Amino acid sequence: MKQVELDKLDRRILAALQQDGRISNQLLAEQVGLSPAACWRRVRTLEETGVIQGYSARVDPQLMGQGLCVLVNLSLQRHNIDSTAEIEQQVSSYPEVLQCFAVTGTADFVLRVIVPDMASYDRFLNEKIFTLKGISQVNSNFALREIKNTETIPVEGLE
Template sequence: MKQVELDRLDRKILDALQHDGRISNQTLAEQVGLSPAACWRRVKALEEAGVITGYSARLDPEAVGHGLCVLVHLSLRRHTLDSTAEIEREVSSYPEVLQCFAVTGNADYVLRVVVPDMASYDRFLNEKIFTLKAIAQVNSNFALREIKNSHTLPLA
């Protein structure tokens, strides 16, 4: 996707929506200094352009029983189109994997995985990750506590 040109009002709208996706159009329009109709048109245009990709509720992982966060570093045996496609397809299908990044450095992929407990993580590794033929090495880093977890992009 190519970068979309955003003016000052678009950025104000996006910043407000990042902080409160449930804000009413009326309140949003007042905050950014537009009429409700003009604000609604801009939001719709931002959605259609793919700048706004969706709306969701942020949940507390511990409150819903998924308090163990693990950063999993995967290294591949070989780098072929077939092996990377298989890894990406499989990992994308696992609900425990919240994020997956292809990276440079000491690993080929880094996953952010959430599970209820250590036994669940052990099952996740044995039943899912270790069954992938292209994986050569797995390193796990367990999050002790969350310092920052923002979904807000800096738009200034």
């Protein structure tokens, strides 16, 4: 994937939208020093090129009764394209899995899983993870507290 060239105004727009995705175009234009029409065109281009992938609301998992965060390391028995693709497809379909990374090191995948409680996590393991073909080891790390959780990509200083 080719990197998109961003100028200073594009970076200002991205910084502002990452802070407040619901900001009006008028206010955004004022903040970055553009006319509303020029600002709208730039935002539209950032969306069309895939730099801006979408907009969403951040939801507090604790208030939603999803207070247990688990980082799950999965190791595979064998590494081949078919088994890896099947595991990736299955894991991606589980709503409890918020993120899945193929990684280097002692594990092959790291999942970030959110569930209500330990009993729910036990069910998740038994009904979903342990039924996956080709898994040799599962290691669970329970988050004690959240220190930082952001999706804000640093845009200032990129040249």
